[in-house]
Amino acid sequence: MTSTTRSFLPATAAVALVACLAAMPALADPQARPAQPAAATPTVSLDQITLPAGFRIEEFATDVKNARSMARGTKGTIFVGSRSAGNVYAIVDANGDHRADRVVTIATGLNMPNGVAFREGALYVAEVNRILRYDGIEDALDTVPAPVVVNASLPSDRHHGWKFIAFGPDGWLYVPVGGPCNICDRSDTDERYATILRMKPDGTGTEVFARGVRNTVGFDWHPATKQLWFTDNGRDYLGEDQPGDELNHAPRAGLHFGFPYCHAGTIPDPEFGAKRPCAETIAPAKVLAAHVAAIGMRFYTGTMFPEAYRGRIFVAEHGSWNRTVPQGYRVMMATLDGDKVVSYEPFAEGWLQGKDVSGRPADVLVMPDGSLLVSDDAANRIYRISYAK
Numbered sequence: 001m002t003s004t005t006r007s008f009l010p011a012t013a014a015v016a017l018v019a020c021l022a023a024m025p026a027l028a029d030p031q032a033r034p035a036q037p038a039a040a041t042p043t044v045s046l047d048q049i050t051l052p053a054g055f056r057i058e059e060f061a062t063d064v065k066n067a068r069s070m071a072r073g074t075k076g077t078i079f080v081g082s083r084s085a086g087n088v089y090a091i092v093d094a095n096g097d098h099r100a101d102r103v104v105t106i107a108t109g110l111n112m113p114n115g116v117a118f119r120e121g122a123l124y125v126a127e128v129n130r131i132l133r134y135d136g137i138e139d140a141l142d143t144v145p146a147p148v149v150v151n152a153s154l155p156s157d158r159h160h161g162w163k164f165i166a167f168g169p170d171g172w173l174y175v176p177v178g179g180p181c182n183i184c185d186r187s188d189t190d191e192r193y194a195t196i197l198r199m200k201p202d203g204t205g206t207e208v209f210a211r212g213v214r215n216t217v218g219f220d221w222h223p224a225t226k227q228l229w230f231t232d233n234g235r236d237y238l239g240e241d242q243p244g245d246e247l248n249h250a251p252r253a254g255l256h257f258g259f260p261y262c263h264a265g266t267i268p269d270p271e272f273g274a275k276r277p278c279a280e281t282i283a284p285a286k287v288l289a290a291h292v293a294a295i296g297m298r299f300y301t302g303t304m305f306p307e308a309y310r311g312r313i314f315v316a317e318h319g320s321w322n323r324t325v326p327q328g329y330r331v332m333m334a335t336l337d338g339d340k341v342v343s344y345e346p347f348a349e350g351w352l353q354g355k356d357v358s359g360r361p362a363d364v365l366v367m368p369d370g371s372l373l374v375s376d377d378a379a380n381r382i383y384r385i386s387y388a389k
Contacts, residue, residue, distance in 0.1 A: 042358040044379045049350040051385065054306075057348065060373055060384040061091050061100035067375040067382055069164050069217075069296065070365040071116040071123070075138045078365070079123055080375060080382070081116045083162050088113050088125055090141050091382070098371070098384055106137070106144045112158065114217065115165035117173065119201060126175060128161035129154045131203060151203035155180065155190060160215040164296070164363075169226040172198040172205075178215040183235045183260050185272055187211075194259050196230065196250075210250050212257040212281055217295040218363065223311065227251045229285070231294040231315060234263055240323050243267050245294040246284035247315065249339055255282045286341040292328030293318035296363030296375070300333075304370025305387045311336065314347060314372060316361035326352055331361050331374055348374065348385060 049057050061067075061078075066085035072078055078091040078100075088107040091100045107113065107125065115126030123134040125147070131154075132147035134140075155161070160178025168174050179194040180186060186193040196213055199206040210228075219230035228250040234243040243263035250257075260269055261276035265283030268274070288294050296316040300309050312333045319328035330349035334341050351359035360378040367373060371386040 042379050044351070044358045044376070044381065046383070048353065048358075049348055050346075051348050054389060055348075055385055055387050057374075057383050057385050058098075059381060060093075060098065061103055061382040063380060064089055064091070064103055064375075064382055065380050066377045067380060068114045068362045068377050069116050070363050070373060070375055070382070071118045071166075072365065072367070073118050073123070073138045074121065077138050077141070078373070078382070079116045079118065079137075081114045081125065083112050083114045083377065086110050086113065088116065088123075090137070092141070098386075100382075102141075104141045106134070106141060107147075112162040114162040115175075117165045117167055119167050119173075124150065124165060124173065126163040126165045128158055128163075129156040131165070131173070131175065131199075150201075151175075151199060151206070155192060162217065164217045164219065166219065167201075168198065168228070169221055170198075171201070173201055174198045174209065174219065174228075176213060176216045176219075178213075179259060182237060183269060183271065185260050185275070196228075207253075209253045210255055210257060212259045212261070213248075214259040218297040218316070220298050220313070223299050223301050225251070229297070229299075229313065231288075231297050232257065232259075232284075233293055233295070234290060235260070235269070236291070236322070238263070238267070238270075239290075240325075241290050244284075244287040244290050245292055245317075247286040247288060247294065247297075247313070247334060247341065247344075248282070249285040250282075251339075256280070257282050257284075285339070286334060286344055288315075288317075288332075288344065289327055291320040291323050293320065294328075294332075296361070298364050298366055300366055300372070302366050302368075302370025302372075305372075309333070314364045316364050316374065318360050318362055318377075319352065319357065326355055326357065328352070329357055329360060331364065351376075 066082040069081045080089040090104045092102040094101040111127040117124040123137040125132045130152040131150040157180035196210040215233045216230045232246040258281040260272045262278035315332045317328035329352035333347040335343040359376040362377045363375045365373040374383045
């Protein structure tokens with residue numbers, strides 16, 4: 001596998017800068033959580049990852065620094081965003097052996113370019129305050145064109161400013177704006193805070209689709225109903241076991257999912273709860289464990305996995321960042337009966353061994369052959385999970 005990088009810094013300088021940032025003391029503000037734990041790249045042993053019988057996990061790509069959200073181009077290129085690295089990558093499997101032959105860094109120096117989406121030959125990239133578009137990108141990986149700025153008017157707060165983006169069945173681009181805090185009410189200063197927005201592909205016509213969403217970094221649409229489902233991270237500093245993260249269902253526009261007034265459907269916020277009772281907000285379809293950082297999620301639409309898996313939701317639990325006993329660090333799956341979540345159970349786990357962490361799943365992506373890609377922003381890898389009888 002070859003790797004190509006276009007960087008604004010020499011490699012030695014980039015390494016020194018990362019080391020310097022990692023050594024900086026924590027910010028005084030207890031709500032200003034660090035971008036990610038300061039640690040060396042963990043060593044992953046895939047032998048310790050447990051899966052249901054018949055499933056196999058292997059490396060799809062390595063050396064993908066801080067690999068986060070993923071999107072697939074029409075010619076098979078896998079595009080990957082990052083958060084702390086500031087890069088966007090293109091991964092090419094030229095010979096079809098389900099392993100990367102090239103990892104090309106197609107953009108550097110961006111402002112938390114977590115979100116990537118693909119439409120009509122163009123790659124859309126979400127920075128904190130703007131959406132970029134790279135036209136004809138799959139034919140220009142070695143000569144990347146200057147991006148078109150689709151929208152540059154989003155809030156510039158970096159706290160929960162990183163984004164997951166995707167095009168909905170309606171053809172609009174869905175873009176979240178997280179609450180710029182652990183807990184606060186900023187709706188009077190800008191109605192876009194703590195929402196999921198949608199806009200036309202050219203960046204016009206922006207409107208609020210869902211409110212009361214603290215920080216969603218993963219969503220998808222039900223393959224049959226075409227309704228939106230999304231994960232949301234619960235607030236910090238209410239205890240180690242509450243509130244839970246959320247898996248939410250938004251069958252229509254205009255619903256309010258609680259933040260900052262109500263958490264996990266039943267827990268009034270100590271500071272803001274009196275302003276709006278939980279009964280006036282939409283409860284989660286499923287309350288997840290506390291602080292597991294449920295982010296990337298996709299409905300399984302492939303046919304490789306057994307039939308029972310079709311229509312299930314795969315969720316990447318990135319893992320707790322300050323809990324005394326860590327939890328998360330795994331891929332979970334939710335089973336639906338209509339609009340009801342009837343089970344939520346582990347699918348792939350083992351990146352957490354006691355308090356030792358060897359990886360942090362960040363996103364999942366269903367491939368055309370039915371296999372599942374899993375990005376890992378701590379181990380700088382992308383895995384492929386397949387099934388054979």
